Amino acid sequence: DWDAVAAEYADDLGDEFDEAEVLPTVAIVGRPNVGKSTLVNRIIGRREAVVEDVPGVTRDRISYEGLWNGRRFMVQDTGGWEQDAKGLHRSIAQQAEIAMNTADVIVLVGDGTVGITSGDETVAKTLRRSATPVILAVNKVDSEKAELEAAEFWGLGLDEPFALSAAHGRGTGDLLDKIVATLPDRAKAADTAEGTPRRVALVGKPNVGKSSLLNKLVGEERSVVDNVAGTTVDPVDSLVELGGKVWRFVDTAGLRRKVNQAFGHEYYASLRTKGAIEAAEIVILMLDASEPVTEQDLRVISMAADAGRAVVIAFNKWDLVDEDRRYMLDKEIDREMSKILTWAHRVNISAQTGRAVQKLVPAMETSLDSWDKRIPTGVLNSWLKDVIAATPPPMRGGRLPRIRFATQATTRPPTFVLFSSGFIEAGYRRFLERKLRETFGFDGSPVRINVRVKE
Ligand code: GDP
Numbered sequence: 290d291w292d293a294v295a296a297e298y299a300d301d302l303g304d305e306f307d308e309a310e311v312l313p314t315v316a317i318v319g320r321p322n323v324g325k326s327t328l329v330n331r332i333i334g335r336r337e338a339v340v341e342d343v344p345g346v347t348r349d350r351i352s353y354e355g356l357w358n359g360r361r362f363m364v365q366d367t368g369g370w371e372q373d374a375k376g377l378h379r380s381i382a383q384q385a386e387i388a389m390n391t392a393d394v395i396v397l398v399g400d401g402t403v404g405i406t407s408g409d410e411t412v413a414k415t416l417r418r419s420a421t422p423v424i425l426a427v428n429k430v431d432s433e434k435a436e437l438e439a440a441e442f443w444g445l446g447l448d449e450p451f452a453l454s455a456a457h458g459r460g461t462g463d464l465l466d467k468i469v470a471t472l473p474d475r476a477k478a479a480d481t482a483e484g485t486p487r488r489v490a491l492v493g494k495p496n497v498g499k500s501s502l503l504n505k506l507v508g509e510e511r512s513v514v515d516n517v518a519g520t521t522v523d524p525v526d527s528l529v530e531l532g533g534k535v536w537r538f539v540d541t542a543g544l545r546r547k548v549n550q551a552f553g554h555e556y557y558a559s560l561r562t563k564g565a566i567e568a569a570e571i572v573i574l575m576l577d578a579s580e581p582v583t584e585q586d587l588r589v590i591s592m593a594a595d596a597g598r599a600v601v602i603a604f605n606k607w608d609l610v611d612e613d614r615r616y617m618l619d620k621e622i623d624r625e626m627s628k629i630l631t632w633a634h635r636v637n638i639s640a641q642t643g644r645a646v647q648k649l650v651p652a653m654e655t656s657l658d659s660w661d662k663r664i665p666t667g668v669l670n671s672w673l674k675d676v677i678a679a680t681p682p683p684m685r686g687g688r689l690p691r692i693r694f695a696t697q698a699t700t701r702p703p704t705f706v707l708f709s710s711g712f713i714e715a716g717y718r719r720f721l722e723r724k725l726r727e728t729f730g731f732d733g734s735p736v737r738i739n740v741r742v743k744e
Pocket residue numbers: 319320321322323324325326327328428429430431453454455456457
């Protein structure tokens with residue numbers, strides 16, 4: 290009776306295997322120079338901003354983890370400013386729209402030393418119809434005397450203004466209390482209810498063809514977002530209907546805004562890629578099949594694998610691949626990639642001609658099924674008994690480690706915990722992973738095996 294055994298081991302499993310928590314997001318919005326970055330740094334308890342001070346660089350949607358009164362959450366510093374006044378108003382409105390779609394709480398920051406500006410009014414107008422809670426913060430209120438200035442912000446028609454000084458820490462505790470009290474129990478991003486679009490990150494180094502693929506997919510099928518009448522904003526994500534289902538491609542705004550890539554800020558691009566991978570359930574990792582695999586490709590692959598997401602590898606520009614290149618590519622895959630990923634589906638596509646693009650969806654679906662798959666404890670343990678009987682783990686210090694019990698602690702990705710009387714070396718863990726995959730199939734998903742030694 291494996292249920293009884295499982296109950297015995299339940300305490301030893303510990304809470305580290307609770308389904309990966311998706312933290313709620315607090316978006317900080319407001320005009321340039323009101324002190325958003327200063328406030329973000331105050332909240333996350335750091336001094337310097339991870340922001341490149343280069344004009345024209347969009348530093349939108351960079352997230353940091355915050356903690357207050359034992360509650361963890363993500364803080365999102367938004368940006369993306371255009372220089373002229375008209376552009377500025379547009380980007381403020383966009384920023385607010387994005388926050389309304391993705392954040393769980395929005396903090397609108399104003400500048401107490403300046404008072405209400407037309408920019409503040411633009412955002413407030415958008416935010417007044419927000420279903421997401423909005424907290425109004427009036428920054429640069431450096432002294433008690435200045436508090437009166439904050440009262441003017443009642444005029445925005447939002448809730449009570451919180452007077453604070455992000456630079457000096459004045460009033461930020463009260464703001465944090467309010468933020469934490471307003472956070473929902475469940476983050477929007479954690480929403481995986483039946484019928485919710487699955488989240489896809491399309492990643493790869495510049496020029497591999499990500500935008501081309503997105504355009505192809507959106508062009509041939511229907512882009513849901515583009516069809517919503519009156520949508521003038523540039524949403525960060527795109528809802529795309531493929532194979533009869535709606536998928537959410539995350540952070541496609543970054544793909545569309547090619548201008549910023551031209552700056553070649555690799556550090557920034559890498560942060561953005563990381564963010565997209567973390568926000569996604571499945572990663573389409575794109576490589577240029579016509580060019581040698583590079584370090585940068587391998588870094589993105591590791592990022593996806595380490596994050597524990599389902600992965601489909603798309604070798605793009607297949608129209609440029611001839612016999613010779615194909616031969617070289619096979620060698621490169623063997624040499625460079627087999628250590629990192631053996632389990633991902635590979636599709637050879639051409640975003641330009643549309644070749645084999647339709648193979649992506651079945652690969653994504655299989656991979657996600659694997660990512661979600663759970664093996665019942667009874668089935669797992671009888672399988673394990675057979676495997677161990679045929680090939681026992683190697684001796685350690687003259688003794689044979691006994692694996693007494695195994696359980697799948699989590700899905701997404703499937704994570705197994707083995708309770709053993711002694712250390713199980715990495716080689717045997719890899720062997721077990723191979724066997725697990727042979728028997729149960731986990732195509733397209735990482736599988737993790739943890740060992741708990743228990744005498
Ligand atoms: P952002 O563009 O909204 O992210 O604004 P920053 O955080 O970069 O801040 C803009 C300017 O306002 C910087 O010079 C900050 O030092 C200053 N600043 C930020 N918070 C405060 C504050 O509480 N009081 C005062 N006096 N200045 C502040």
